[in-house]
Amino acid sequence: MKIDKSEKRVVGITLALIGLFVFSLLYAKGKYKSDVPECLPYDKAYEEPKINKLDSTTYQVFSVASMWQFQPAEIYVPVGSEVDFYLTSKDVVHGFNIAQKNVNMMAVHGAINKTTVKFNKPGVYDIVCHEYCGVGHQNMRAQVIVNYP
Amino acid sequence: MQVSKSFKRVIFLELAIPVALLTIGIYHGLMQTIYRAGVLHQTSFAKLDYYQGLTLHGVINALVLTTFFAVAFGHVTIAFYFKREPNKKLMWLSFWLMLTGVLMAAGAMLAGKASVLYTFYPPLKAHPLFYLGAALLIIGSWVPLFDWARMYNQWKRFNPETKTPLAVLGTLINFIIWFVCTLAVAYEVLVLLIPWSLGWTDTVNVNLARTLFWFFGHALVYFWLLPAYVMFYTVLPKVAGGKLYSDLAGRVALFLFLLFSIPVGVHHQYSDPTIAQGVKFFHGMLTYGVSIPSFITAFTLAASLEYAGRKRGGKGLFGWMSKLPWFDENRFLFAYFIGGLILFVFGGVTGIINASYSLNTVVHNTAWLPGHFHMTVAGPVFLGIVGMSLYIYSKLSGKKIAMPKLNTIIPYLWVIGMLIFSFGMSWGGLRGEPRRTNLGTSYLNPENPLFRADWVPTTLLALLGGIIMFIAGMLFILNFFATILGKKKNAGELEIPVSEAYHDEKRIPLFDKFKPWLVAMLVIILLAYVPALYNVNKNSGPGAPRFNIDNPVPQTSVKK
Ligand code: HEM
Ligand SMILES: [Cu+2]
Ligand SMILES: [Cu+2]
Numbered sequence: 108m109k110i111d112k113s114e115k116r117v118v119g120i121t122l123a124l125i126g127l128f129v130f131s132l133l134y135a136k137g138k139y140k141s142d143v144p145e146c147l148p149y150d151k152a153y154e155e156p157k158i159n160k161l162d163s164t165t166y167q168v169f170s171v172a173s174m175w176q177f178q179p180a181e182i183y184v185p186v187g188s189e190v191d192f193y194l195t196s197k198d199v200v201h202g203f204n205i206a207q208k209n210v211n212m213m214a215v216h217g218a219i220n221k222t223t224v225k226f227n228k229p230g231v232y233d234i235v236c237h238e239y240c241g242v243g244h245q246n247m248r249a250q251v252i253v254n255y256p
Numbered sequence: 257m258q259v260s261k262s263f264k265r266v267i268f269l270e271l272a273i274p275v276a277l278l279t280i281g282i283y284h285g286l287m288q289t290i291y292r293a294g295v296l297h298q299t300s301f302a303k304l305d306y307y308q309g310l311t312l313h314g315v316i317n318a319l320v321l322t323t324f325f326a327v328a329f330g331h332v333t334i335a336f337y338f339k340r341e342p343n344k345k346l347m348w349l350s351f352w353l354m355l356t357g358v359l360m361a362a363g364a365m366l367a368g369k370a371s372v373l374y375t376f377y378p379p380l381k382a383h384p385l386f387y388l389g390a391a392l393l394i395i396g397s398w399v400p401l402f403d404w405a406r407m408y409n410q411w412k413r414f415n416p417e418t419k420t421p422l423a424v425l426g427t428l429i430n431f432i433i434w435f436v437c438t439l440a441v442a443y444e445v446l447v448l449l450i451p452w453s454l455g456w457t458d459t460v461n462v463n464l465a466r467t468l469f470w471f472f473g474h475a476l477v478y479f480w481l482l483p484a485y486v487m488f489y490t491v492l493p494k495v496a497g498g499k500l501y502s503d504l505a506g507r508v509a510l511f512l513f514l515l516f517s518i519p520v521g522v523h524h525q526y527s528d529p530t531i532a533q534g535v536k537f538f539h540g541m542l543t544y545g546v547s548i549p550s551f552i553t554a555f556t557l558a559a560s561l562e563y564a565g566r567k568r569g570g571k572g573l574f575g576w577m578s579k580l581p582w583f584d585e586n587r588f589l590f591a592y593f594i595g596g597l598i599l600f601v602f603g604g605v606t607g608i609i610n611a612s613y614s615l616n617t618v619v620h621n622t623a624w625l626p627g628h629f630h631m632t633v634a635g636p637v638f639l640g641i642v643g644m645s646l647y648i649y650s651k652l653s654g655k656k657i658a659m660p661k662l663n664t665i666i667p668y669l670w671v672i673g674m675l676i677f678s679f680g681m682s683w684g685g686l687r688g689e690p691r692r693t694n695l696g697t698s699y700l701n702p703e704n705p706l707f708r709a710d711w712v713p714t715t716l717l718a719l720l721g722g723i724i725m726f727i728a729g730m731l732f733i734l735n736f737f738a739t740i741l742g743k744k745k746n747a748g749e750l751e752i753p754v755s756e757a758y759h760d761e762k763r764i765p766l767f768d769k770f771k772p773w774l775v776a777m778l779v780i781i782l783l784a785y786v787p788a789l790y791n792v793n794k795n796s797g798p799g800a801p802r803f804n805i806d807n808p809v810p811q812t813s814v815k816k
Contacts, residue, residue, distance in 0.1 A: 149797030206688025
């Protein structure tokens with residue numbers, strides 16, 4: 108099969124562009140620590156909502172979604188804290204979106220989701236349920252309140 | 257080509273029923289933009305609840321319209337290129353299975369017993385008839401493939417050295433993808449969900465159900481898209497007044513779709529638990545693989561259009577564009593196709609953003625997503641489907657288009673509405689506006705503590721676009737049924753435009769047989785899905801009981 112020179116060039120450029128895409132993706136993932144959520148094996152311990160303070164700026168939040176609330180509903184942390192969110196659902200599928208921080212997870216029955224995020228600026232961050240979870244879905248919201256200590 | 261009455265009747269029904277249902281589908285589209293913009297602060301309107309309407313919208317527009325059309329268009333291409341009709345009994349069997357399924361599911365949805373959206377994620381439980389209806393729709397759509405495969409084999413025996421017509425190749429590849437991917441959703445529905453919804457089993461593994469659904473779900477979007485691709489490769493160059501730039505490009509693209517349409521489904525589950533990051537990343541890379549045939553298509557079509565424009569006397573770098581038949585009543589398909597392609601430029605770019613692994617966390621399940629896929633499924637797919645339905649109907653029935661001038665304007669009206677709508681949705685999504693949410697009762701209600709002022713402009717833009725799309729959609733439906741009610745001008749025949757190829761490459765045997773590709777397809781699917789299913793199995797906890805949409809307490813027992 109004879110391939111035209113210009114066609115060969117186009118194929119080369121295409122491959123190079125895809126390479127560039129993959130590289131940027133990996134670069135951003137490493138540099139900005141922007142990864143998709145981690146998965147953990149199921150463990151019943153995460154079905155108990157709680158906030159653990161590990162040290163002055165490190166927190167663990169066990170967030171439990173249910174129709175139609177997140178528990179804990181208000182999470183207070185100081186500026187500069189790094190928070191590990193562990194997420195599960197007691198019933199149907201829910202979403203967990205902190206849009207300002209690009210936290211985006213699904214809460215699924217019988218499964219534990221996890222992500223880590225650092226809150227560098229004071230403010231009130233909405234956690235919005237963004238998966239349809241029944242008639243009360245549009246009212247399902249929690250907040251992270253980040254203050255100076 | 258002359259065809260039998262029976263053939264005509266099946267095709268008419270398979271084209272007209274979904275267009276009639278579109279009145280409900282598009283009505284709810286408009287309503288959703290009204291609620292979401294906070295014009296309505298209520299949970300239901302005219303006795304139909306927001307989420308009930310959204311379920312109808314998704315099921316009718318994205319499952320019923322697309323499946324009925326794919327089957328009808330498949331019959332048309334196969335019959336037209338082989339100059340023989342498919343088996344009548346099987347055509348009717350397939351039609352009745354699909355229609356029965358749709359009626360069952362519609363009953364459940366209209367009764368408010370299946371407001372679970374078109375993805376029906378457990379453990380939200382729908383009425384068993386909803387699942388059964390979905391299963392029948394799918395099984396009915398399997399039937400024709402086996403008959404077409406028989407016809408193809410017969411044809412190939414007599415024409416071993418002739419290239420399979422591109423349209424036939426596209427139809428067969430599309431239905432092979434469809435058959436393989438629907439096996440997973442058939443398993444989900446028949447084995448996991450129906451017994452569970454009837455109370456025969458107590459719990460369901462939600463993670464497994466989601467993973468099986470998305471094994472099907474991404475390939476589903478290619479099942480929507482490939483009939484449009486077949487039209488773009490084999491019809492568009494002709495109606496534009498030119499030739500297909502390269503025939504081989506089309507074949508390569510189609511076979512790449514066969515390889516990559518299915519083993520990418522986890523890109524819909526980047527935010528899910530139980531699946532490891534490595535598996536998600538691998539599916540992300542394979543998704544870039546599936547973008548290659550789409551780019552091949554984009555450039556081949558652009559070259560074909562440029563050829564057409566120059567042949568019609570266009571000059572200069574861009575001058576050829578003005579010579580294309582934008583508003584030609586006798587080539588009205590051009591308007592529908594080009595409108596779809598304009599939207600698809602934006603649909604494709606936003607799609608690559610969605611696929612890009614951690615970039616997905618910016619947009620997943622926000623309004624950005626409907627913003628994206630209305631420029632694919634409600635763009636080239638929808639415009640291709642409705643334009644071609646009207647074309648086939650008018651040729652086959654021997655009737656004239658009722659409003660020919662308006663008919664060339666409708667697609668552009670749709671495009672304008674869609675660009676405004678999608679801009680609003682995408683912008684809102686970037687500001688965190690959730691999808692699948694009746695925003696009007698909470699976030700877009702100034703009296704509610706959840707009110708978000710920053711979502712007012714974005715939802716208003718979506719509303720404006722939605723109104724324009726609604727008008728365009730209704731005008732189409734009006735024109736379609738006015739054409740049906742019109743007088744017969746001639747006996748009617750089966751006719752679709754056929755494009756010649758500008759580069760009609762020699763037959764390459766590898767690109768004219770299925771076996772090696774099917775084997776490769778299977779291998780890639782196993783590579784992609786064995787690890788995913790292994791993860792799900794290892795990391796899942798107990799299964800979930802049944803939940804109704806209005807009650808946090810599970811249904812412990814179903815009346816037995
Ligand atoms: C007048 C035209 C239309 C309007 C105004 C419209 C509007 C909308 C809106 C606002 C949503 C998002 C609702 C939400 O997430 O809360 C939506 C969802 C959707 N639309 Fe449309 N739409 C239209 C036509 C179409 C067409 C023609 C198709 C397909 C052929 C389509 C397919 C879908 C699908 C699949 C969904 C997702 C449903 C779900 O999330 O469960 N739409 N539409
Ligand atoms: Cu929700
Ligand atoms: Cu996909």
